[in-house]
Amino acid sequence: MPPPTAPKSGDALFASVDRVNAELFTLTYGAIVRQLLTDLEEVEEVNKQLDQIRDARVEYSNGLADLRSPKFLGYNIGTRLVDEFLAKSNVSRCVDFKETADVIAKLGFKMFLGVTATVTNWDAEGTSCSFVLEDNPLVDFVELPDTCQGLQYCNLLSGVIRGALEMVSMKTEVTWVRDMLRGDDAYEMRVKLIKQVPEEYPYKDDD
Amino acid sequence: MIGVGKAKQYANVLDKPLSRGRQEVSLSAFAFLFSELVQFNQTQVDNIAELERRLEDAGYAVGARVLELLCHREKGNRRETRLLGILSFIHSTVWKVLFGKVADSLEKGTEHEDEYMISEKELLVNRFISVPKDMGAFNCGAFVAGIVKGVLDNAGFPAVVTAHFVPIEGQQRPRTTILIKFAEEVLHREARLG
Numbered sequence: 001m002p003p004p005t006a007p008k009s010g011d012a013l014f015a016s017v018d019r020v021n022a023e024l025f026t027l028t029y030g031a032i033v034r035q036l037l038t039d040l041e042e043v044e045e046v047n048k049q050l051d052q053i054r055d056a057r058v059e060y061s062n063g064l065a066d067l068r069s070p071k072f073l074g075y076n077i078g079t080r081l082v083d084e085f086l087a088k089s090n091v092s093r094c095v096d097f098k099e100t101a102d103v104i105a106k107l108g109f110k111m112f113l114g115v116t117a118t119v120t121n122w123d124a125e126g127t128s129c130s131f132v133l134e135d136n137p138l139v140d141f142v143e144l145p146d147t148c149q150g151l152q153y154c155n156l157l158s159g160v161i162r163g164a165l166e167m168v169s170m171k172t173e174v175t176w177v178r179d180m181l182r183g184d185d186a187y188e189m190r191v192k193l194i195k196q197v198p199e200e201y202p203y204k205d206d207d
Numbered sequence: 208m209i210g211v212g213k214a215k216q217y218a219n220v221l222d223k224p225l226s227r228g229r230q231e232v233s234l235s236a237f238a239f240l241f242s243e244l245v246q247f248n249q250t251q252v253d254n255i256a257e258l259e260r261r262l263e264d265a266g267y268a269v270g271a272r273v274l275e276l277l278c279h280r281e282k283g284n285r286r287e288t289r290l291l292g293i294l295s296f297i298h299s300t301v302w303k304v305l306f307g308k309v310a311d312s313l314e315k316g317t318e319h320e321d322e323y324m325i326s327e328k329e330l331l332v333n334r335f336i337s338v339p340k341d342m343g344a345f346n347c348g349a350f351v352a353g354i355v356k357g358v359l360d361n362a363g364f365p366a367v368v369t370a371h372f373v374p375i376e377g378q379q380r381p382r383t384t385i386l387i388k389f390a391e392e393v394l395h396r397e398a399r400l401g
Binding site for chain 2: 020024028029030036073076080081111113137142
């Protein structure tokens with residue numbers, strides 16, 4: 001059942017936005033990951049970069065310390081994408097984290113990637129759950145070579161979720177539990193709500 | 208967690224059926240991703256030329272794969288071997304698959320025999336991009352130029368490919384022209400084949 005606050009269904013939402021061929025998206029993402037692997041050399045560094053991260057204090061190990069773009073990819077995208085999502089989906093304030101998770105799974109994933117996720121494995125407190133993806137447009141044509149077995153190829157997605165939720169006052173931790181590229185039977189990420197940040201007023205101008 | 212009797216399986220990518228390429232994602236998803244590609248590369252370079260080269264590199268990787276994929280899926284495992292054939296393959300087939308439409312125009316350069324141009328009024332990757340004044344003639348179309356180069360190179364048509372803004376009269380936004388300059392050997396071969 002769709003959340004009562006969401007007037008648009010996921011399908012209607014996806015149909016209402018401009019779309020591109022998923023292969024262009026997939027291959028472009030692949031090109032990005034490849035560039036990161038070449039530039040950063042360490043798989044672990046790439047994982048961080050894809051997800052988020054690098055706040056301005058962390059210097060690039062190769063000496064290219066640069067404050068122009070301290071946060072990157074997933075997180076960065078999430079912080080901006082959430083605006084578009086709220087503007088187009090007509091979703092109003094979610095009452096709790098459970099509803100938030102449902103909205104992300106049914107509407108968020110659908111609106112941007114054209115797929116839906118299943119929300120499962122809630123813990124007793126209702127603060128952490130799993131998103132399970134059967135269809136994942138990021139990974140078409142992808143195989144991890146032996147040298148990159150530690151690569152969290154889909155870290156982009158976890159970064160997006162973390163970034164988007166942070167913009168609506170929820171600090172979360174997102175980790176991958178299952179990854180088909182590593183031989184698992186599905187894509188599953190675990191989202192854990194760390195805390196709800198009360199909104200501050202007056203708002204700072206450049207945050 | 209691994210279930211009993213359900214060992215982790217390593218599925219070879221070539222054993223999977225080839226997707227038919229009908230799946231779509233939202234344009235914004237791509238635009239966000241592309242913007243991150245540009246931003247990340249901006250942190251890795253000192254000048255515009257270097258930035259364009261890096262975007263071209265990224266595009267090249269896409270082009271090489273697109274060629275393989277489309278030759279297999281759309282052309283029944285055949286690949287164009289003649290100059291005009293490969294150009295029209297890019298202009299129609301590649302463009303249609305990647306950008307959802309055939310390119311606006313494909314022209315031969317008037318001044319040089321070895322130059323061809325593919326022009327697009329509003330290149331998909333430039334749709335949400337505005338280039339700051341201090342970055343001069345920088346064009347994110349370098350990524351698309353890289354795709355074209357990737358296709359050409361891997362099909363055996365080495366070329367230098369660059370992206371340029373060309374102002375159109377009466378329009379606020381310039382169009383993007385992808386300029387293709389073929390290597391000498393390509394033209395020699397064409398001449399030999401007659």
